Amino acid sequence: MAVKARKRGRPAQDQSQLTAELIVLSARRLMQENGKVPSIRQVSSVLGVDPMAIYHYFSSKSVLLEALTISLIEDIYDPKEGRKWQDELEQLCKSYLELLRTHPGLLETLLSIKAFGPAQVFNQRLAIILAPLELSQSAFTQAQDLLVDYMHGVALAIQCNPDNLSSNCIDGPLSLIRLGLESR
Numbered sequence: 001m002a003v004k005a006r007k008r009g010r011p012a013q014d015q016s017q018l019t020a021e022l023i024v025l026s027a028r029r030l031m032q033e034n035g036k037v038p039s040i041r042q043v044s045s046v047l048g049v050d051p052m053a054i055y056h057y058f059s060s061k062s063v064l065l066e067a068l069t070i071s072l073i074e075d076i077y078d079p080k081e082g083r084k085w086q087d088e089l090e091q092l093c094k095s096y097l098e099l100l101r102t103h104p105g106l107l108e109t110l111l112s113i114k115a116f117g118p119a120q121v122f123n124q125r126l127a128i129i130l131a132p133l134e135l136s137q138s139a140f141t142q143a144q145d146l147l148v149d150y151m152h153g154v155a156l157a158i159q160c161n162p163d164n165l166s167s168n169c170i171d172g173p174l175s176l177i178r179l180g181l182e183s184r
Contacts, residue, residue: 018049020057020067027068028103035104035159037065065109069117072106075099076121079128086178088129093151093174096122097167100155107155122148130181139184147177 026046030038040061044051058064077095079088099118100107110119126144135143150173158165 018047018053018057023047023054023057023064024067024071027064028071031068031103031105037105037109040064062113066113066117069106069109069113072099072103072118073121076118076125079125085129085132089126089178090171090174092122092125092129093147093170094167096151097155097158097170100151101158101162101167104159107152107159111152119148122151133181133184135181135184143177143181150177 023043027038027043030042030046034042040051040054043064044054047053054064058067075095076099077088077091079092096118106118110117123144126147127140130140130143150170154165154170158167158169
């Protein structure tokens with residue numbers, strides 16, 4: 001009777017096509033498909049490798065989650081110079097909300113990681129968009145807190161009721177926020 005050898009740790013030579021980028025892309029796809037953060041076993045199964053091969057590239061699941069979260073930064077709208085701040089604010093908010101909608105489980109991950117991720121990019125881009133308003137630091141922080149909390153609340157509501165809510169549900173409240181910012 002032949003015993004099947006188990007492959008642990010470093011990927012075998014015939015699996016040399018396995019890369020950190022491929023692992024992150026697979027985890028991202030699983031997150032979109034399953035609506036939650038995938039396990040190391042799920043990722044390794046999709047890739048056809050032993051789970052220990054994933055640990056060769058990522059020391060823990062939390063390190064993989066941080067890499068996954070950081071990979072999503074490119075999906076957040078990047079403001080364009082010379083455009084109206086009101087339009088840029090809407091684009092930024094809707095792109096951030098869409099990112100959270102299409103990656104269920106991401107919001108919980110964002111709120112728990114310490115690495116530079118989409119939430120920090122949102123805040124940086126918000127600062128660029130609101131710069132023409134010349135808000136005091138206090139006013140900017142209040143606007144930022146209001147927008148971030150609102151966006152995260154809407155993202156959670158969309159996760160709970162995806163059939164009845166979309167990123168367009170922010171149009172009215174965002175208009176009110178813009179009016180408040182304009183009046184400052």
